[in-house]
Amino acid sequence: xxxxYFFLALLAIALFxxxxxxxxxxxxxxxxxxxxxxERITEMxxxxxxxxxxxxxxxxxxxxxxxxWRTNADGKTAGIEIDYKEQMRITAQTIxxxxxxxxxxxxxxxxxxxxxxxxxxxxxxxxxxxxVRLHPISIVQxxxxxxxxxxxxxxxxxxxxxxxTTDIAIVIPFDREPNRIETDIPLSYVxxxxxxxxxxxxxNGNPVGSGASQAPILSLPEPAGAAGP
Numbered sequence: 671x672x673x674x675y676f677f678l679a680l681l682a683i684a685l686f687x688x689x690x691x692x693x694x695x696x697x698x699x700x701x702x703x704x705x706x707x708x709e710r711i712t713e714m715x716x717x718x719x720x721x722x723x724x725x726x727x728x729x730x731x732x733x734x735x736x737x738x739w740r741t742n743a744d745g746k747t748a749g750i751e752i753d754y755k756e757q758m759r760i761t762a763q764t765i766x767x768x769x770x771x772x773x774x775x776x777x778x779x780x781x782x783x784x785x786x787x788x789x790x791x792x793x794x795x796x797x798x799x800x801x802v803r804l805h806p807i808s809i810v811q812x813x814x815x816x817x818x819x820x821x822x823x824x825x826x827x828x829x830x831x832x833x834x835t836t837d838i839a840i841v842i843p844f845d846r847e848p849n850r851i852e853t854d855i856p857l858s859y860v861x862x863x864x865x866x867x868x869x870x871x872x873x874n875g876n877p878v879g880s881g882a883s884q885a886p887i888l889s890l891p892e893p894a895g896a897a898g899p
Contacts, residue, residue, distance in 0.1 A: 699784060700845055706782050707802040707840050708849055715775055715804055716853050719834060722771040723855045727763055727832070731857040736760075736814075736830060750816075750828060750860060757814045760857070764812040764832055772806045772838070779803050800843060807848060808837035814857070821861065830858040 736756045781799035813833045821827040831854045839846045 700842075702786075703782065703784070703800060703802075703842055704840065704845060704847055706786055707780075707842050708847070710780055710782065711802060711804045711838070711840050712849060712851060714778075714780065715772065715838060715851055718771045718775050719768050719851070719853055720855060722767045723764060723832065723834070726767045727760060728855055728857055731760070731830075732756075736858055737828075737860050750862060752814055752816065752830065760814055760832060761812045764834060765810045768810045768812070768834055768836065769806070772804070772810075772836070775804055776806065802840065802842050805839040805841055805846070806836065807839045810834065810836045815854075824863070826862045828860040828862055829856055830860065831856045 736753055737750050738753055739750055779801045780803065781801055783799050811834070815831055815833050817829045817831065819827045819829070833852070833854050835850065835852050837848055837850050840849050
């Protein structure tokens, strides 16, 4: 066989193998590859966002400027509110920081071995690697929020945090899929202490405290299915 025909035969075989590989990748590996890409790229993006906010915003957040105390007519603490100007400043700064962090991540390419997609411990590190990356597809939304947690009798721990939401596209060869990212970063903690009650009830319905003797009798409901006398 002439050498020219030999090389043509090799080229035809290589093209056939490439087409078959593409068909196999498209039919059997696209979905697991996209799943792995979502997991890895989303984790990278959230870590980058959290690190950027923590370093540039949360570390310098001033709770005294952020939180305003509301008092009643007696001068006692009735609640708290977030300072509007400080809220707008933090929101605008957060959006700029997150957009910059995502642009930096967009320039990076993560690689996933195709063997990971076949879910086999023997093949997980074999085969060529597929490049995956992210691409921002929506504006970054940031909002300063509060979350309250009971901290003992008549005390409330208020957490001030920034909630960030944005959409990115997960890009793999021949496909891309949108994915939403949401993350919360604490900015400050405030303990709100109310008046100490004269009495309260324990888990058995018994009054406890300095005014326990004046407490009304508390009747607890019987457990469901309890047999009568």
